[in-house]
Amino acid sequence: MRKTLILLTTCAVLLTGCGGGGKGSEQPSSTATAKSTASAGATETTEATATESEGSANVKIKPEQIGQALIDGKYKEIYEQLSAEFQKQITREQLVEVIESVHEGVKAWNPNSQLVVNGNNQYTLVSQDGKIGVVYTMDEENRITGMRFIPLESFPESDNSLTKLAYGVPFTGEWYVFWGGRDVLSNYHYEFEMQRYAYDIIQVKEGSSYKGDASKNESYYAFGQPVLAPREGTIVRVVNDIKDNVPVGVMNEEAPAGNVVVIDHGNGEFSFLAHLQEGSAKVAVGDKVAKGDPVGLCGNSGNSSEPHLHYQVSDNADLFAGKSIRVQWEEGLDPRQGETIVH
Template sequence: MKKVWISLIGAILLTGCTGQSEATAIPSTTESLTKKKEGTKTMTDQAESIVQALLHGKIGEVYEQTSPSFKQQVSKTQFVEGYTAFSSGLKSWNQHSHTSINGSYYGTWVDQDAKRGLVLTTDEKGIITGVLLKPLQNYPDTDNALTKLAYSAPFTGEWYVFWGGQNVLSNYHYEVESQRYAYDLIQVKDGLSYKGDPAKNESYFAFGQEIHAPQAGTVVHVVHDLKDNVPVGTMNAQEPAGNVVILDHGNGEFSYFAHLKEGSAKVKVGDRVEKGDLLGLCGNSGNSSEPHLHYQVSDGKDLFQSKSIRVQWENGWNPRQGESITAK
């Protein structure tokens, strides 16, 4: 299949360890919960109507709904020709995942054969800020090979899956073997991941939240002295994982807890921890654009040399982008 890309411009997302661009949009006002829910439904419905318009050949009409910055980088001719070439033989677009956080919408669709993907991003007014067309590759052998141990959630309360799943559209880590089954987790209230000054780490609901061991293990690596990124949005690409704790579960499985808060690690190398023990606090260190937890299980203790393993959650969870996880 010919690779055709239409630029993904202005996508408002979250950045983590791999260093791919994902920043977070900041709305100017905070709305009520009811209005936020209504707004999310409206954005989802609008996005679905846009995708269906593409499916039915209304490509030029869709282009007219794009933002000025999109039009500056992609001409109408490029858009129409690119989509037409990419969609040859297309029968349907089926929604795969969506998320609406901090005033921006990110939705993904796959074709009838799960061979092609479409990403659409819009602002809170429904204006298209980005479109990405991407051939999809899957890895069924590793997708179906779960961890030997069953893991509990490494936190308490409700957390939101910003990146996660067995698809590059809903989990940008998926293309990278060392992080294929990683999760980026935040906390969300009323459609926002923060309250107050968005430049301050303390404004984010996830910042400072306790991170716990999801299984027993031995601590094999700890970094605790890296500064949290200030202001929010700046990143430390030289130390991608930031402050991190790594547990060896003793069976060829290692848990990673990355982007922890400076000085918050409660363990040291050699410590034996039990399931539920406090490891540290969620932070915004390393290659992170806002406070969040990067969690994954791998087959070794080197984050970038080991292979990620799909997590078997003890309660049968299979969370992916846009879903919430609640743990006691």
């Protein structure tokens, strides 16, 4: 099991999807484009948890400068930029010890992904050799509220094996990639073979995924939006009676995928469209669907922390028995965390 050195963990940026490695954890023909909102992180486990609070020093290092500050050994400046609560959990000496323990051989930190939603700013960087990643979170005043160093593992064989068929995006409008990519920094699914190339996708307007009461599903822009067949196929599984989680944040680990539609596209490729709204499925087992046909509505059922669409292609109609396959998207798309897909 991968060991991670955790300096501080902020849970606010986490969107939970179908889960991890077991049952208890879990397109239209018009042009689609992807636009990046930004491009911008290890070993005995040590945890120090805290909440965001007032910082204790002048903010000098900008988010995009953290990697270079680490390379330049500006540990004092980094420490002074930690939030007050973070500083309560770790001394400057401890911070230096942690960084130096993982920093040997690191000559550069390359921008990897950036997630900016609901007032949380998460950035990830990868060392020049691809062996170590750092994830850090900063508040709106650029105080550092979280940092993790993670040893990275890659799976080049499956990374380079795309689906035989090409797929359109299973929605219309603008959708934001919360989790998606070929590393565990930008896509927490990547660690688990059965979900390695899955996507968790939300809708964002003016930097937020919701408006109004955050505890209500109806406040979320994604909730109730049409979910479409990404290409033609035959419906082989439908779950339609799982209640949407109320209030938002409560999750159902007993039914990780929640309401789900599974489409057999042939060639051993199956689309999973998960966490659909209760009672919204518009198809039944045995139905034939064409690309762009509505199959249900985006919901918040199953092991889901807020309304979103979990989408992946697998080599088996059983999510937990199959392997995730990297999607060959139409229009040359290769969406990653922090990008907006416009269709």
